[in-house]
Amino acid sequence: MKGLKLAESYYWNIGRPVLKQRFPQILSHLATGLFGDGSECLEFDDDISQDHDFGPGFCIWLDKEDYILAGAQLHTIYTQLPKEYLGFSSRSVSPYGNDRVGVMEIHEFFSRYIGDEQPPKSLQRWLSLPEEKLAALTSGKHFEDTKGTFTWLQQMLSYYPEDIRLKKLAAKAAKMAQSGQYNYGRCMQRQDIVAANFALNEFLDNAISMIYLLNRTYCPYYKWKFKGLERLSLVRDAGALILELAETDLQKYAWQQTHFTNWNPYLNLVDKKVRLIEEICRLCLEELEKQDLIVKIENVMNLYPTEIIQKIQDPLLREIHILIG
Structure with missing residues (x-):
């Protein structure tokens, strides 16, 4: 199974039911999916790709206010989710694969790739952005985005002026x-x-x-x-x-x-x-x-x-x- 399909299945069948049971009010405040680094976001992963940074997992993104209020509780719930799913064992995280999945604040997540100016305000800023980072931010799949903040920001970065x-x-x-x-x-x-x-x-x-x-x-x-x-x-x-x-x-x-x-x-x-x-x-x-x-x-x-x-x-x-x- 491709990593992106594994992540989506894991979210809908494992992650979301647990969130709905233990923290139902958060469902109207979050975005979920899988974007960023990793061949699975590009859907280029294969059997060789499974030797590191592969396995059940997904991202939960919150805006800053919601992250302050609920981030710690969500993180606890996420870490308690089953580590194995559909025959796949827990993610084997390499030194380069930290924080690819889990609970994240939206601004901080985008900052890893393009810095604090989101979206870029000038053409000169656009010119300085590493293209592979923009590719990473726009490669993957949304599962849900109830507030729309994550999706809006991604759309602003969908391609160069x-x-x-x-x-x-x-x-x-x-x-x-x-x-x-x-x-x-x-x-x-x-x-x-x-x-x-x-x-x-x-x-x-x-x-x-x-x-x-x-x-x-x-x-x-x-x-x-x-x-x-x-x-x-x-x-x-x-x-x-x-x-x-x-x-x-x-x-x-x-x-x-x-x-x-x-x-x-x-x-x-x-x-x-x-x-x-x-x-x-x-x-x-x-x-x-x-x-x-x-x-x-x-x-x-x-x-x-x-x-x-x-x-x-x-x-x-x-x-x-x-x-x-």
């Missing part, structure tokens, strides 16, 4: 160009294999982030970035190319003689990795054009970040360095 998305798209395009279409070739010319691998990793990271932005979906924690692509509807063909690029052996032999085009010494198409990089860039550029963000002229990512920046409405955001985002 459009100006922020544009700023990030411009930055990802610039970084894809810098790492994949430029520095990878430079490193291979020098036979600096470690640096070339760093460049490839940078390209893969930014290309995947670009695809999430094109789909208007938060990019999750690095371990699940690639897997999450299978759920996205736009630029779907890039997933297979990204996998092939990661699996392809380093092409050292392709850089032992001159294979470069005259206009671009780093576009060495004898190197299969270069061909894959170019194809991934092409797919991303085509989608950028479909979204009316660029007019595609050549398959050179570095031509387009400034064009994307000009679509931003906020003048202060337009002035922030191109690579920030």
